[in-house]
Each structure stands twice: as structure tokens, then as C-alpha cells.
Amino acid sequence: MAKTLVYKFGGASVKDSIAVKNLTEILRNRLRKDMVIVVSAMGKTTNALESILSRKLAKEDFSQNSSTLKAFHLEICEGLFSAGHPIFAQVQNLFLQLENKLELDLSRENYDEFYDSIVGFGELVSSRIVAEYLCSQDLLVVWKDAREVVKTNSDFRFAKIDWEETKKSCSSQWKPLLGNFPILTQGFIGSDPKGKPTTLGREGSDFTAAILATSLGASSVTIWKDVPGVLNADPKIFSDTRKFDELGYREAAEMTYFGASVIHPKTIKPLANVDIPLFVKSFLDPEAPGTKIHGAAIPHEVPTIVLKKEQILVSFKVTDFTFIEELHIHRVYERLQALKLRVNMLQLSAISISIVIDAQLFKLDQLLEKLKSEFEIRYNEGLELLTILHPAQEGISAYLEGYEVLLEQASRNTFQAVRRKI
Ligand SMILES: Nc1ncnc2c1ncn2[C@@H]1O[C@H](COP(=O)(O)OP(=O)(O)O)[C@@H](O)[C@H]1O
Numbered sequence: 380m381a382k383t384l385v386y387k388f389g390g391a392s393v394k395d396s397i398a399v400k401n402l403t404e405i406l407r408n409r410l411r412k413d414m415v416i417v418v419s420a421m422g423k424t425t426n427a428l429e430s431i432l433s434r435k436l437a438k439e440d441f442s443q444n445s446s447t448l449k450a451f452h453l454e455i456c457e458g459l460f461s462a463g464h465p466i467f468a469q470v471q472n473l474f475l476q477l478e479n480k481l482e483l484d485l486s487r488e489n490y491d492e493f494y495d496s497i498v499g500f501g502e503l504v505s506s507r508i509v510a511e512y513l514c515s516q517d518l519l520v521v522w523k524d525a526r527e528v529v530k531t532n533s534d535f536r537f538a539k540i541d542w543e544e545t546k547k548s549c550s551s552q553w554k555p556l557l558g559n560f561p562i563l564t565q566g567f568i569g570s571d572p573k574g575k576p577t578t579l580g581r582e583g584s585d586f587t588a589a590i591l592a593t594s595l596g597a598s599s600v601t602i603w604k605d606v607p608g609v610l611n612a613d614p615k616i617f618s619d620t621r622k623f624d625e626l627g628y629r630e631a632a633e634m635t636y637f638g639a640s641v642i643h644p645k646t647i648k649p650l651a652n653v654d655i656p657l658f659v660k661s662f663l664d665p666e667a668p669g670t671k672i673h674g675a676a677i678p679h680e681v682p683t684i685v686l687k688k689e690q691i692l693v694s695f696k697v698t699d700f701t702f703i704e705e706l707h708i709h710r711v712y713e714r715l716q717a718l719k720l721r722v723n724m725l726q727l728s729a730i731s732i733s734i735v736i737d738a739q740l741f742k743l744d745q746l747l748e749k750l751k752s753e754f755e756i757r758y759n760e761g762l763e764l765l766t767i768l769h770p771a772q773e774g775i776s777a778y779l780e781g782y783e784v785l786l787e788q789a790s791r792n793t794f795q796a797v798r799r800k801i
């Protein structure tokens with residue numbers, strides 16, 4: 380049996396009916412049995428679902444938001460199917476199910492679990508539409524629910540993969556099917572040991588592609604994006620970017636760790652462990668080679684810029700005239716771990732610990748609440764964390780012009796600054 384190929388199409392590649400048609404053309408000459416196609420929610424659907432949840436939590440009316448989301452999906456269907464096609468009833472039905480779930484009680488206490496029962500809806504409806512359209516174009520795919528095989532723990536919103544169980548389910552349930560048909564499934568979602576829906580963290584569909592590739596022993600993963608490949612900076616923010624023809628796993632992982640959003644940070648490691656190459660290709664120019672991320676890439680020294688937005692700088696100052704010691708750091712990190720907050724940058728001084736974290740709903744309040752009795756705490760929100768890998772010294776200042784720098788750190792290979800527009 381040939382080795383499985385995994386393709387992943389993100390929100391941008393299914394953002395409207397034209398995009399779905401383009402995806403179909405990409406698959407026309409490439410579709411084969413032994414292929415898994417992972418799709419994300421259409422366009423910004425996950426953001427829209429998050430807004431619905433925020434409104435619900437704030438006890439605000441969200442009926443307009445869900446109607447708009449339904450209309451958005453039905454309009455995509457209108458661009459793909461003739462009137463009366465069964466997909467319209469299926470989509471209506473899926474939205475009824477969503478609206479039904481949204482009737483249930485939501486509070487800060489059950490927020491994460493509730494969130495996971497709602498936000499994966501974007502992937503479920505998107506994958507239904509795409510599978511149906513491919514079949515209507517004689518590109519036969521079998522729609523499968525990723526939650527059948529992607530097994531996780533119950534850390535809702537940031538569920539961790541149970542690799543053993545996922546591998547077992549992939550081998551017993553999907554592998555036999557792949558001998559005959561390609562499978563179309565969803566990114567981002569999984570299920571816990573009780574069968575409850577979980578999600579893998581925002582933008583987690585790239586990670587799903589890597590999970591499935593690893594679990595199925597695939598020969599490669601291709602993620603289709605609206606950029607020519609991995610560039611040395613986000614082209615939506617910086618000009619004069621350069622595409623990497625190839626990148627080592629380590630370099631790619633480092634870029635994503637610092638926040639290069641072109642690939643989800645958890646994607647690289649499982650692939651590197653078993654040496655499965657990852658291709659990042661443009662869905663706008665599918666014949667172009669894109670970027671190959673693999674183990675044998677030649678290292679480079681090209682300055683690479685990564686910008687992480689919505690950052691918060693929090694400083695914990697000791698109040699009892701002692702100096703910072705291990706115990707203080709331990710207390711802060713213990714709390715961060717409990718809140719599943721990752722530190723993007725850390726700086727210590729004699730009397731304070733400064734950390735940079737992502738802005739996340741409720742989390743700052745919870746962090747401050749627990750530690751305010753031990754430290755004097757100050758924080759600044761709405762910041763950007765700029766990281767330059769392989770910085771050229773003479774080039775750094777250009778990225779700081781017009782910005783106030785709140786924190787700065789440099790090593791031989793990495794420059795980081797927390798900045799705020801003046
Ligand atoms: N270093 C980079 N190289 C290429 N694209 C990048 C880079 N950093 C950030 N990006 C952004 O990543 C986007 C593609 O990722 P994403 O929007 O998550 O795609 P999708 O949701 O369709 O999977 C690009 O449009 C680009 O703005």
C-alpha cells in the first residue's frame with residue numbers, strides 16, 4: 380500500500396465559494412486514495428463563534444451573529460450548488476444543532492468546556508460543504524469526523540494529544556478505509572476519554588495534519604496557504620520579504636515558537652520525530668515549489684522577523700526588601716502553569732520578575748488575583764513582541780523607529796523587544 384499523503388487547507392483556502400472551487404482544482408489531478416484532506420473553518424468563522432460566546436457570556440443578544448454566520452455559509456453553498464441540493468438542508472440542520480447548544484448555561488466556570496462544544500462547529504460545517512462539493516465534481520472523498528481518531532485529554536481549549544490512542548484509532552478505523560478512498564476531515568478538533576469534544580488551541584488545524592500524518596505513517600504533509608511558502612517575515616506586515624526554499628525542522632520550530640503564525644507551533648515536532656517532510660505551498664500558485672521543511676535542509680543566516688501582537692507585560696516586584704530568588708520565580712511559574720499561560724519572554728532584575736504573555740480571556744485577572752498578596756504587580760496591555768532571528772545589527776533600529784520599547788533582550792542569534800506604537 381502506498382504511503383498516505385496529508386493535505387491541509389486552512390480558513391483562507393475555504394473562505395468563499397471561489398476558494399472552494401480553487402481547492403477543488405488543486406485536488407483534481409492530485410487526489411488519490413491514501414490521502415487525508417484536513418480542512419479548517421471557512422474564513423474567520425472561528426472568530427465569529429468566539430464572538431458569539433463572548434456575547435452569550437456577557438448576556439448580550441447573539442442571534443444576529445449566528446444568523447450572519449448561517450447566511451455566510453448558505454451563500455457559499457449558493458455559489459457551489461444548484462438550488463434544492465441536499466447540502467442546504469444539512470447546513471440548516473447543523474445550525475439548528477448549534478443554536479440548540481447555545482441555549483445551554485454558560486458561566487466563567489464551565490467556559491472552556493462549553494467553548495469546545497461550540498467552536499469546532501466551524502470545521503464540522505465547512506468539511507461537510509467541501510466534501511459534498513468535491514463529490515459533486517466526481518472527486519470522491521469520504522467525510523470522517525476527526526473526533527473519532529484524534530484522542531485527547533480533557534484540557535478543554537488546549538487539549539493534549541493521547542498519541543497512543545490516536546495511533547490505535549487511526550490504524551484500526553482509518554487505515555483500512557484509506558486503502559480504497561481519500562478521507563476528508565476537520566482540523567482543530569478532538570475528543571476526550573469520555574467522548575466530549577475538545578480543541579487543540581487556536582489555529583490548531585496544522586497540528587491536526589501533523590498528528591494524522593504521524594499516526595498514519597504518512598510520507599509528507601502539505602499545508603496550502605495564501606503565501607508562496609514560509610517567508611522571512613509576515614508579508615501582510617513587512618515589505619521586501621524573502622521566501623525560504625527549504626528550512627530545517629529546528630529553524631521552522633523556532634520561528635513558530637516566537638510567533639510566526641504561518642504554521643501552528645506544535646506542528647513541527649511530531650513530524651521531525653519521524654522525519655516526515657512538511658511542504659508549505661501557495662493555493663494561489665499550486666505548481667510553485669513553496670517551502671520544504673525537512674531534516675536535511677542547509678542552515679541559513681537570513682534575518683527573520685516575527686511579530687506577536689496582543690501581548691501583556693507583567694512585572695512582579697518583591698515588597699519585603701528581599702531580592703528575587705528561586706522561590707519567587709517558582710511561585711509565578713506555578714501560577715502560570717495552572718492557568719496554562721506560556722511565557723513569551725522573561726527578564727529578571729534584583730527586585731522584579733518581568734514576563735510577557737499572550738492576552739487571553741480572564742487569565743490576567745486570575746493571575747493577578749492569586750499573586751497580588753505576594754508581589755506588587757504592574758502590567759501593560761496592547762503590546763507587540765518583536766523577535767529577530769539572525770539579526771543584522773545595523774538593521775535592528777529600523778524596527779523600533781516610532782515605537783516605545785518597554786523591554787529588550789539580545790543573544791548572539793536572537794533579538795527581542797516589547798514595543799508599543801508612540
Ligand atoms: N514568516 C511567514 N511567512 C509566511 N506567512 C506568514 C509568516 N508569518 C506570518 N504569516 C502569515 O500567515 C498567513 C497564513 O497563515 P494562516 O492565516 O493561519 O492560514 P490559514 O488559516 O489559511 O491556514 C499568511 O497570510 C501570512 O500573513
Ligand SMILES: N[C@@H](CC(=O)OP(=O)(O)O)C(=O)O
Nearest residue numbers: 389390419425581582583584
Ligand atoms: N479554525 C480554527 C483552527 C485553524 O487552524 O484554522 P486555520 O487553519 O484557518 O488557521 C481557528 O481559526 O483557530
